[in-house]
Amino acid sequence: MMTFRTTVSAFTLTAAAAIGVAGAALPAFANDKLVELSNSEENWPMTGKTYKAQNYSKAKQINVENVKDLKPAWAFSTGVLHGHEGTPLVIGDKMYVHGAFPNPTFALDLNEPGKILWQHKPKQAPTARAVACCDVVNRGLAYWPGEGKTPALILKTQLDGHIVALNAETGEEFWKMENSDIKVGSTLTIAPYVVKDVVLVGSSGAELGVRGYVTAYDVKTGAQKWRAYATGPDEDIKLAKDFNLANPHYGQKGLGTNKTWEGDAWKIGGGTNWGWYAFDPDTNLFYYGSGNPAPWNETMRPGDNKWTMTIWGRDIDTGEAKFGYQKTPHDEWDYAGVNVMMLSEQKDKTGKLRKLLTHPDRNGIVYTLDRTDGTLVSADKLDDTVNWVKQVDLKTGIPIRDPEFATRMDHKATEICPSAMGYHNQGHDSYDPEKQRFFMGINHICMDWEPFMLPYRAGQFFVGATLWMYPGPKGDRQNFEGLGQIKSYDAINNKYDWEKMERFAVWGGTLATAGDLVFYGTLDGFLKARNSKTGDLVWKYRLPSGVIGHPMTYTHKGTQYVAIYYGVGGWPGVGLVFDLNDPTAGLGAVGAFKNLANYTQMGGGVQVFSLNGKNPYDDVNVGEWTGKQGG
Amino acid sequence: MSTMSRFASVAAAAALTVAFAAAPALAYDGTNCKEPGVCWEPKPNYPAKDKITGSKYDPKHDPKQVVKQADSIKDMEARNKKRSDNFAKTGKFEYDVSKIAN
Numbered sequence: 190m191m192t193f194r195t196t197v198s199a200f201t202l203t204a205a206a207a208i209g210v211a212g213a214a215l216p217a218f219a220n221d222k223l224v225e226l227s228n229s230e231e232n233w234p235m236t237g238k239t240y241k242a243q244n245y246s247k248a249k250q251i252n253v254e255n256v257k258d259l260k261p262a263w264a265f266s267t268g269v270l271h272g273h274e275g276t277p278l279v280i281g282d283k284m285y286v287h288g289a290f291p292n293p294t295f296a297l298d299l300n301e302p303g304k305i306l307w308q309h310k311p312k313q314a315p316t317a318r319a320v321a322c323c324d325v326v327n328r329g330l331a332y333w334p335g336e337g338k339t340p341a342l343i344l345k346t347q348l349d350g351h352i353v354a355l356n357a358e359t360g361e362e363f364w365k366m367e368n369s370d371i372k373v374g375s376t377l378t379i380a381p382y383v384v385k386d387v388v389l390v391g392s393s394g395a396e397l398g399v400r401g402y403v404t405a406y407d408v409k410t411g412a413q414k415w416r417a418y419a420t421g422p423d424e425d426i427k428l429a430k431d432f433n434l435a436n437p438h439y440g441q442k443g444l445g446t447n448k449t450w451e452g453d454a455w456k457i458g459g460g461t462n463w464g465w466y467a468f469d470p471d472t473n474l475f476y477y478g479s480g481n482p483a484p485w486n487e488t489m490r491p492g493d494n495k496w497t498m499t500i501w502g503r504d505i506d507t508g509e510a511k512f513g514y515q516k517t518p519h520d521e522w523d524y525a526g527v528n529v530m531m532l533s534e535q536k537d538k539t540g541k542l543r544k545l546l547t548h549p550d551r552n553g554i555v556y557t558l559d560r561t562d563g564t565l566v567s568a569d570k571l572d573d574t575v576n577w578v579k580q581v582d583l584k585t586g587i588p589i590r591d592p593e594f595a596t597r598m599d600h601k602a603t604e605i606c607p608s609a610m611g612y613h614n615q616g617h618d619s620y621d622p623e624k625q626r627f628f629m630g631i632n633h634i635c636m637d638w639e640p641f642m643l644p645y646r647a648g649q650f651f652v653g654a655t656l657w658m659y660p661g662p663k664g665d666r667q668n669f670e671g672l673g674q675i676k677s678y679d680a681i682n683n684k685y686d687w688e689k690m691e692r693f694a695v696w697g698g699t700l701a702t703a704g705d706l707v708f709y710g711t712l713d714g715f716l717k718a719r720n721s722k723t724g725d726l727v728w729k730y731r732l733p734s735g736v737i738g739h740p741m742t743y744t745h746k747g748t749q750y751v752a753i754y755y756g757v758g759g760w761p762g763v764g765l766v767f768d769l770n771d772p773t774a775g776l777g778a779v780g781a782f783k784n785l786a787n788y789t790q791m792g793g794g795v796q797v798f799s800l801n802g803k804n805p806y807d808d809v810n811v812g813e814w815t816g817k818q819g820g
Numbered sequence: 821m822s823t824m825s826r827f828a829s830v831a832a833a834a835a836l837t838v839a840f841a842a843a844p845a846l847a848y849d850g851t852n853c854k855e856p857g858v859c860w861e862p863k864p865n866y867p868a869k870d871k872i873t874g875s876k877y878d879p880k881h882d883p884k885q886v887v888k889q890a891d892s893i894k895d896m897e898a899r900n901k902k903r904s905d906n907f908a909k910t911g912k913f914e915y916d917v918s919k920i921a922n
Contacts, residue, residue, distance in 0.1 A: 362913070363913065364903070364904070364907060364913045365903075365913070365915050366900045366903065366904070367896040367899060367900060368896070370889075370892040370893070370896060372892065373888050373889045373892050375889070375892075399889065400889055402893075407904070410904045410907050410908050411900070411903065411904045411907065411913075412900075412901070412904035412905075412908070413897060413900060413901070413904075416897075437856055438856045438857075439856065439857055440855075440856050440857015440858065441856065441857070444857050444858065448855075448858055449857070449858060449860065451869050451870070451872055451873070452873070452881070453881060453883070453886055454879065454881065456886045456887070456889065456890070457881070457886055457889070488866065488872075488877045489872075489877060489879040490879075491860060491862065491867070491868070491869040491872055492860045492869055493857065493858060493859060493860045495857060515857070518850060518859055518860065519850075519860050582851075585851075587850055587851055587853075587859060588850055589849055589850060589851055590848065590849045590850045591849070592847035592848060592849060592863070595847075595848065595863065597863055597866060598866075598877055642877070642879075644879075644880065644881075644882070645879070645881055645882070645885055645886065646885055647885050647888035647889065
């Protein structure tokens with residue numbers, strides 16, 4: 190194993206050096222062009238900004254000293270309500286904005302943001318809305334820089350299951366494919382992800398018994414390159430010959446069917462992936478997590494239910510999995526394991542420099558793995574109130590469960606922490622490589638849970654549990670506030686530098702900058718900035734509606750801007766957006782967030798900030814109508 | 821959590837530790853593996869994996885319902901292949917497969 194690792198790291202170094210040289214000379218592939226774009230502070234060309242998915246910017250024009258002068262520069266309404274997740278993309282002079290269902294896309298001119306360069310408004314079957322479990326959200330767009338005859342493309346997913354490529358200059362549809370079928374309850378909310386010349390598309394619908402899969406399409410033609418499932422026979426799951434070779438105790442071959450499932454239950458076994466991706470050009474692996482098994486009623490699906498709830502490292506060219514670590518064997522709490530993957534290089538406790546992946550999971554554990562082979566480096570509780578698990582044994586990888594907080598038929602379990610909403614959900618967090626700290630938006634919600642039997646009918650909900658959710662032990666259970674936290678985490682020394690409570694769950698994620706700032710939006714309608722060294726609140730601004738996306742930043746013509754979507758919704762907002770009152774409705778979220786409507790209402794748009802609000806319209810004549818041309 | 825239940829949980833944990841040393845686990849805690857990656861156990865008084873069929877917790881899955889997803893994916897993949905093949909051949913994208921010549 191030692192020899193193997195040494196070989197890998199030696200190869201990695203050589204490859205990295207080669208890429209560095211090639212990048213400086215001329216980009217050979219579109220992929221390299223995307224890397225180059227992402228390293229500039231003028232662009233934000235993918236979710237997470239770079240393939241490391243750190244949501245980190247080296248820009249420090251806005252910093253902890255002057256952030257008090259941060260003011261709104263301009264804003265744009267998407268014209269749709271419901272949850273606005275994700276973040277806009279910026280490439281050069283253009284900002285690409287996406288909205289909730291029916292998933293409009295807008296290209297704005299950064300020199301004159303009042304001008305909509307093009308808009309794409311798809312016609313979708315309204316029935317798609319009926320099979321969306323948790324509001325009609327969408328997590329973002331992807332960009333491919335173009336090559337040869339193929340123009341630069343914006344890639345988007347639609348709730349109705351389509352993946353669409355748009356000409357980035359004109360907004361015209363370039364190609365459009367069917368990835369998911371709403372008739373069987375399968376929808377799309379995930380952002381596409383471009384690596385080399387392929388676009389990755391995930392899946393949604395575990396609450397309707399959808400068996401999860403990830404698909405790679407040729408970005409130029411839309412042709413399917415490969416598709417890998419989360420459950421079933423090894424050939425469907427696409428396991429590499431050396432799958433989990435470095436960690437055979439994680440399990441290897443033949444576990445996707447009857448060894449960890451009963452009968453054909455794996456065919457409706459969930460494991461969808463609707464979170465985020467990261468990619469390492471050196472390992473050629475992309476990283477993501479598969480979601481929860483179906484149904485939520487654990488008694489109906491005995492077994493470990495592999496490979497749901499798994500951290501995957503898959504080869505981008507073949508789709509084959511090099512490693513898979515199942516975080517929550519036989520899920521009993523809907524801890525869908527799809528959360529953000531953030532890559533870093535840090536020295537471990539023995540002083541060895543390692544290539545790492547850090548992942549705060551729904552189950553209340555933040556996992557750090559060696560991203561070359563999947564070896565566990567650390568697995569710490571997001572908060573000391575996590576109780577379903579006593580600890581994760583780093584040697585075996587096994588979570589040691591506390592049977593008191595298990596769920597089962599004919600039993601109402603109480604006081605389980607985290608709740609199904611997790612101590613961390615879909616928010617895309619950040620990592621500051623200088624400080625070597627992760628800034629995580631955390632939930633503080635616990636629950637009671639009682640399963641019930643139900644049949645599977647394709648296209649209908651297949652949940653089978655009633656939930657009551659409420660603030661965790663550190664919150665205010667009388668007034669239903671204190672449902673969130675934000676923390677600075679050190680993955681190597683297993684400690685938190687600072688922790689702050691929030692009124693509501695910090696659902697949207699965070700952005701870190703070299704200006705010693707952490708930005709994040711809140712459900713009660715603020716963009717906030719904290720000192721990333723101390724956690725002190727240094728600035729905030731009242732937005733039109735609550736936030737469930739993550740902030741981004743870019744520099745345009747020498748001015749640094751911070752942008753964020755507003756538009757409350759998502760799972761925490763279902764009570765508000767669908768006007769529900771039963772505390773167990775909305776899969777239990779209505780009760781937990783019954784106070785949200787006292788702080789915000791629906792909205793939908795992007796708000797952009799800069800120091801003193803500097804913006805293209807400081808010259809009042811910019812964008813004015815100057816009369817008929819030639820008239 | 822009340823003091824009583826906290827006490828109960830500590831007592832239960834202590835009992836478990838003792839049980840582990842002597843006999844198989846009394847309650848499913850995930851640590852008792854049949855083989856690598858296969859660590860599920862039935863909870864006390866709940867059916868084993870191969871005994872759920874016919875028990876009161878039998879999910880009674882209808883094979884006609886269970887196969888619908890695979891059929892749907894097969895059909896979508898076939899339509900997409902027509903679309904991408906046609907796009908590669910003609911340089912013009914057509915979504916409506918009925919307008920694509922075979």
